[in-house]
Amino acid sequence: xxxxxxxxxxxxxxxxxxxxxxxxxxxxxPWYERLNALNMTLLIFLLAVVFSGFFVSGSGRSVNxxxxxxxxxxxxxxxxxxxxxxxxxxxxETVVIAILATFFAIVVSLVLAVGAAQNLAPxxxxxxxxxxxxxxxxxxxLIWAVIAVVAVGANAVAGVIALTFYSIGYLGKxxxxxxxxxNMDVARSLRGIGADPLQAFQYxxxxxxxxxxxxxxxxxxxxxxxxxSIIGYVGAGGLGLQLHAYQEYGxxxxxxxxxxxxxxxxxxxxxxxxxxxxxxxxxxxRNLSH
Amino acid sequence: xxxIDKIAYQADENVVIxxxxxxxxxxxRWIFRGLDLTVRKGEFIALVGPSGAGKTTLxxxxxxxxxxxxxxxxxRPNAVAxxxxxxxxxxxxxxxxxxxxxxxxxxxxxxVQCGRLGRYGFLRTLLGFPxxxxxxxxxxxxxxxxxxxxxxxxxxxxxxxxxxxxxARALFQSPxxxxxxxxxxxxDTYYAGRVxxxxxQQASQLGRSVCCVLHDPSLISRWxxxxxxxxxxxxxxxxxxxxxxxxxxxxxxxx
Numbered sequence: 213x214x215x216x217x218x219x220x221x222x223x224x225x226x227x228x229x230x231x232x233x234x235x236x237x238x239x240x241x242p243w244y245e246r247l248n249a250l251n252m253t254l255l256i257f258l259l260a261v262v263f264s265g266f267f268v269s270g271s272g273r274s275v276n277x278x279x280x281x282x283x284x285x286x287x288x289x290x291x292x293x294x295x296x297x298x299x300x301x302x303x304x305e306t307v308v309i310a311i312l313a314t315f316f317a318i319v320v321s322l323v324l325a326v327g328a329a330q331n332l333a334p335x336x337x338x339x340x341x342x343x344x345x346x347x348x349x350x351x352x353x354l355i356w357a358v359i360a361v362v363a364v365g366a367n368a369v370a371g372v373i374a375l376t377f378y379s380i381g382y383l384g385k386x387x388x389x390x391x392x393x394x395n396m397d398v399a400r401s402l403r404g405i406g407a408d409p410l411q412a413f414q415y416x417x418x419x420x421x422x423x424x425x426x427x428x429x430x431x432x433x434x435x436x437x438x439x440x441s442i443i444g445y446v447g448a449g450g451l452g453l454q455l456h457a458y459q460e461y462g463x464x465x466x467x468x469x470x471x472x473x474x475x476x477x478x479x480x481x482x483x484x485x486x487x488x489x490x491x492x493x494x495x496x497x498r499n500l501s502h
Numbered sequence: 503x504x505x506i507d508k509i510a511y512q513a514d515e516n517v518v519i520x521x522x523x524x525x526x527x528x529x530x531r532w533i534f535r536g537l538d539l540t541v542r543k544g545e546f547i548a549l550v551g552p553s554g555a556g557k558t559t560l561x562x563x564x565x566x567x568x569x570x571x572x573x574x575x576x577x578r579p580n581a582v583a584x585x586x587x588x589x590x591x592x593x594x595x596x597x598x599x600x601x602x603x604x605x606x607x608x609x610x611x612x613x614v615q616c617g618r619l620g621r622y623g624f625l626r627t628l629l630g631f632p633x634x635x636x637x638x639x640x641x642x643x644x645x646x647x648x649x650x651x652x653x654x655x656x657x658x659x660x661x662x663x664x665x666x667x668x669x670a671r672a673l674f675q676s677p678x679x680x681x682x683x684x685x686x687x688x689x690d691t692y693y694a695g696r697v698x699x700x701x702x703q704q705a706s707q708l709g710r711s712v713c714c715v716l717h718d719p720s721l722i723s724r725w726x727x728x729x730x731x732x733x734x735x736x737x738x739x740x741x742x743x744x745x746x747x748x749x750x751x752x753x754x755x756x757x
Contacts, residue, residue: 403592405677411619
C-alpha cells in the first residue's frame, strides 16, 4: 500500500538521526543541597553517638563479668515447675489486665489521636493534646500502678487503670502519627463531592490508616502483657506479685518458671501479630504484582 | 464586572454554572486570566490544551476545590441547590479526578457508593450504605465491565479498571454537573467511547452538564458541544469554540 505513494519514500526514515544543534548538559547540583532533613538527622545522630562515648564510664574496678553472671544464672536452673499452676492463674490475670487496658486505651487514643493529628485538627487542639500525651508518657508504668493502687486498692482493677493511662500515652502518639502520614487527597475529594468531615474521615482516611492502627494496637497488647507482669510489684495484680515474692526470697528457680511462661505468651503473640501484619500487607500490596 | 451581563446570565434558566473574569495565579505566574465560561443544562464542554496549560486548575476552580484569585464562579441556586450552603452545593458536583482518589483499601462497591455520601448524614452511613442502592451501584460497575467481583479491593485492580470505578462513582452520584479530568486516559477505544457516551447521555437525556478534559481530537469532535482551549504561555489567550455544528455537518456528509 505504501509503495503506491512515491512521496512516502523520500521522507527521512526513523533511523536517520535528526539534526540536533543543541543538547542541554545536565545541570550541576551544589553539594549543600544534599543537606536535607534526613541526611542532617543522620549526621547529628552520628555526632551524638561519638560524644556520648566520652561520657559513659564504668566503676573502674576490675570485675570478673563471666563469673558474676554464671553464679547468678546457676540459681535459675533448673526451673521449679511445681509452681506452674499458680503461675498459670496469675498469667491469666496478667493477660486479662493487658487485654482490657489495651482495649480502653485504643478507644480513648483513637479520639485523642484525631485531635493530635496536624492534618485533622486546629493547631491549638493539636498542641494541647500532645502536651497531655507527653505528660502521660513521662510517667513510667510502675508509677501509674502506684497511683492506681492508691486510688482503688491493690487489685487487678488498679492494673487495668494504670496500663490504660500508660498505653494512651503511646497509642495516642502512634495513632496520630499514622493519621498524619495519610494521603489527604481521598478525604479532600470526598469533601469535594459533598461528604461531611466525619464521613470523609470514615471513608477517606480510616481505611488507609486501619492496617497501621491494628499493627500498633497489637504491639501495644504485647507490650502491655510484659508491663502487666511488672506492675504486680506494687500490688496491681498479675504475675508481678509472684515475681516480687520469688525475688525477695531468692527462689530464682521459681522465678525462671514465671519468666518462661511470660516468654511463651509474648512469643506466641509476636508470631500472631506478625502473621496478621503479613496478611494485611499482602492485601494492600497486591496491586504491585500487576 | 458588567452588571447587565450578570443579570442576563442569571436570568437564563438554562445556565447552571457561570464563571466571570476568572483568574488563577501560582506564585507570580498566571495560569489563566479574565476567563469567562457559561455552562448550560445538557451541555458537554471539553477543556483542551497542552500539558501544563491549566486545565485541571480551571476544573478545580469551577468545582470549588480551588479558590480563584480573580473573578467569581456563580452557581444557579435552583439547578444546583443553595450555594450559600457549600455541602448541599457540592453534592451536585460529580468529580472524576485525574488521580482518581479512590479508597484503595476498600472494595469496589463501597467506593461507588461513596458517590452518594453527600446525600446522607454521618449516622446514616456510619455502619454502611443503604442496602437498596447497592444493586444500582453494582449494575453501574457491570455496565463499565468491572462487575466481575464487586467485593475486590481497588488496590487489586489495574489502572484502567480503577478509572472505570471512579467513573462509576460519579455516575452513581448522579450529580447536576460532571467535572471529569481526563476520564478516558487509561481506557481502550471501546470503553473510552462507552464512558463518553454515558456522559453524553447524561447531558442530552437528563439535562445534566459535563465539563471534561479531553485530548483526543476525534473524541472531542464526536462527543463535545464546545471546547475551551487554554494556552500554556499566555494566560489570557484562552478561546471558546463550538464543535458540535461542525460534527453534525460531517455526519450529514456521510463521514
